[in-house]
Amino acid sequence: MATAKTEKLSASLEDYLEAIYNLSVDGSVARSKNIAQALEVSRASVTGALRILAEKQLVNYKPYGYITLTKQGCIEAQRVVRKHNIIEKFFVDVLGVEHTVAQKAACEAEHAFGPQIVEKLLCFIEFVNSYNKNGYDLHDEFRSFFRKHGSIAAGDSN
Amino acid sequence: MATAKTEKLSASLEDYLEAIYNLSVDGSVARSKNIAQALEVSRASVTGALRILAEKQLVNYKPYGYITLTKQGCIEAQRVVRKHNIIEKFFVDVLGVEHTVAQKAACEAEHAFGPQIVEKLLCFIEFVNSYNKNGYDLHDEFRSFFRKHGSIAAGDSN
DNA sequence: TTGAAAAGTTAGTTTGGACTAACTATATTA
DNA sequence: TAATATAGTTAGTCCAAACTAACTTTTCAA
The missing domain is CATH 1.10.10.10 (Winged helix-like DNA-binding domain superfamily/Winged helix DNA-binding domain)
Structure with a gap:
């Protein structure tokens, strides 16, 4: 059939x-x-x-x-696109990676992430977005943490 | 030369x-x-x-x-191995992905992550590990969040 | 010390995914 | 509606990375 x-x-x-x-x-x-x-x-x-x-x-x-x-x-196609979007969103919204870099990396990484990881990742993004214990915003918290402890790295941009 | x-x-x-x-x-x-x-x-x-x-x-x-x-x-080699370890650590320690799944995915994803993303990711792992505002542990918090909001997904394991 | 077994190499093949150059079909517009 | 530009296809090539089968080198034990 x-x-x-x-x-x-x-x-x-x-x-x-x-x-x-x-x-x-x-x-x-x-x-x-x-x-x-x-x-x-x-x-x-x-x-x-x-x-x-x-x-x-x-x-x-x-x-x-x-x-x-x-x-x-x-x-x-939707499965792939969804995966791509979740990964890109994580890079940009959670890690604070530049949009163009995130876009490119998501395009390559999307083929490597299986369902378990994608679902966990999606849930984690939601967790970070919704976290609001005692008025602490995790985005802000990480941004300031990164300013203090993040390496310079950079170099070849990607 | x-x-x-x-x-x-x-x-x-x-x-x-x-x-x-x-x-x-x-x-x-x-x-x-x-x-x-x-x-x-x-x-x-x-x-x-x-x-x-x-x-x-x-x-x-x-x-x-x-x-x-x-x-x-x-x-x-060290550059690659380091990248692999950081990604795997993120999967296991932060997302709570099964070790074997994390291992395999890290092996494939390591080729897709550029320096900017790797450094951010490393910093983020450290951020999650060290976060302790008002006694909240982010690992615990996410675990319980995932229990409440995480999808079942599973299926083909990876 | 010699002769299997194990380890390593070579030669040749396959496969997926890209490319160029040349050809064919479709669309456009004078 | 015929000429031409654009889009799409075909044929043939190339390359990386894998494979098998057969051969060579090394190792080790009798």
């Missing part, structure tokens, strides 16, 4: 799904060109990835046709 | 350096066999990696000879 292949997706294929999802979000449809730009790969690479994703029944794709996510593809 | 190549190492090569470092730590010397076991790759793959690392002057390697890290190799 044509059950879609449930093998774990490679980091690369997850990136393509994520890009397609993000491009589809604002009403507009994902185009090969835009996917290539978003991921900074060649158009030919996009074609190759789309063929594989279509085989796995994660995208609806016919040569020269529109590109949309299948039901399953959408579920997968 | 034979300046060692300073190109960024691939995740794979970082893994090899890390394994060699860890095997060398307890006095004993890294052997090809043990590296293969540690990384769960074939002995032939180890030979290939060692050749490349030797070219980059990160290991001292002659066929059939002992394997040791060069000065620069040791610096690189």
Whole structure:
């Protein structure tokens, strides 16, 4: 009954799904060109990835046709995007990392974090946000702690 | 003046350096066999990696000879190992993730975290450890918060 | 001291994921 | 509606990183 292949997706294929999802979000449809730009790969690479994703029944794709996510593809994409957002949020909101650095690192780290860690991380962000014992705000507390004890590090930015 | 190549190492090569470092730590010397076991790759793959690392002057390697890290190799390895340990510590000590899951995820995530994030993360672990305003321990606080608000998730363990 | 067993290497193959160059299809606009 | 620009595909290449099978070197025990 044509059950879609449930093998774990490679980091690369997850990136393509994520890009397609993000491009589809604002009403507009994902185009090969835009996917290539978003991921900074060649158009030919996009074609190759789309063929594989279509085989796995994660995208609806016919040569020269529109590109949309299948039901399953959408579920997968959302899983990846959600993970990305949680990780990025942790970097920015909790650690106070620069947005651009956080964005880039989240993009790579998202493939390494399994469900247990992601859920714990999400819960931890909520914990930090909601913490308010005796009027102490953990964001402020950590900021000032970092000012006192944080290393300079920096260097190559990322 | 034979300046060692300073190109960024691939995740794979970082893994090899890390394994060699860890095997060398307890006095004993890294052997090809043990590296293969540690990384769960074939002995032939180890030979290939060692050749490349030797070219980059990160290991001292002659066929059939002992394997040791060069000065620069040791610096690189320590950088990777330190990163790994900080990430794993965060997962286990702060998030309360199972040790085995944390270990595995840290191994993959270590290649994605740049210096800025690692330093912030380290500082954050120290912050959580040292926090003691009005006798509140953040570890306890989060544990109980997670019990109340954490999702079940689980499923495929990782 | 010699001859298996173990360790290590070499040669050749595979796979995933990228690339360029050249071709084809679609869209646009004069 | 024909010419041309743009988008997309195909074919072929490259590279890193893994693999197996077969070979060589080293080690160790009889």
